[in-house]
Amino acid sequence: MCLLGAGGTAKAISMMIPNAHILNRSKNRLKDFTNHTTTYTWDNFKTKKYDLIINTTSAGLSDNNLPAPKEILESLLKNAKYVADVIYHETPFQKLAKKYNLPIKDGSDMLVYQAVMQFEKFVDFKVDKKEV
Numbered sequence: 451m452c453l454l455g456a457g458g459t460a461k462a463i464s465m466m467i468p469n470a471h472i473l474n475r476s477k478n479r480l481k482d483f484t485n486h487t488t489t490y491t492w493d494n495f496k497t498k499k500y501d502l503i504i505n506t507t508s509a510g511l512s513d514n515n516l517p518a519p520k521e522i523l524e525s526l527l528k529n530a531k532y533v534a535d536v537i538y539h540e541t542p543f544q545k546l547a548k549k550y551n552l553p554i555k556d557g558s559d560m561l562v563y564q565a566v567m568q569f570e571k572f573v574d575f576k577v578d579k580k581e582v
Contacts, residue, residue, distance in 0.1 A: 452500040452526060454517040454543075455507035456480050456489075459536050463504065471500070473518060492518060497525040503547075504534040510541025517543055527552065536560060 451470040453460045456479035464470050464487050472489045474480055480489040490496075503526050509517040516523060523546055527533070533547040536557040544554050566577050 451502040451504065452498075454503065454505045456483060457506060457508075460506040463506065471498070473522075475518070492522060495522060497522070497529070499529040500526060501531045502534065503527065503530050503532075504536070505541070505543045506536050508537070510535075510543055511537050514542050516546065520546070 451467060453463055453470050453472050454474075456472055456474035460472060460474075461482060464472060464483060468486045470487055472480060472483045472487055473492070473495055474489070475492050477491050480491070483489050505517045507517040509515040523543070527547055527550045530547075530550070530552055532555070533544070533552045534555045534557075535541055535544050538556050538558040538561045540556070544556065547554050562582065563579070566579060566582055569575075570577055
């Protein structure tokens, strides 16, 4: 698996899946990952085959940016089997993945479950998650 970005969401995912590779634009943000996974910057990345590519960046949240240079993304996507994006609406990254006919999962479930967890903490009441 390849995680795009090195923020908080990537940290959480990489703790659950320690063999994930992290690809980020700058080396500075990768310091937190070097003890438990393989890291790359855009400059030192060599394309590998990953079954799953997950965008954890904010690219595309409120702009038309891609989470990495298009050339890198295309090299990843042509060898991938699945794509996920933590953003809950269609992004330029998701649109690019569609060109490769890849199954795509957006971040809508993550958004809903975060809201459910916050609601449960706020009202001190457990919600039937299947019903939600």
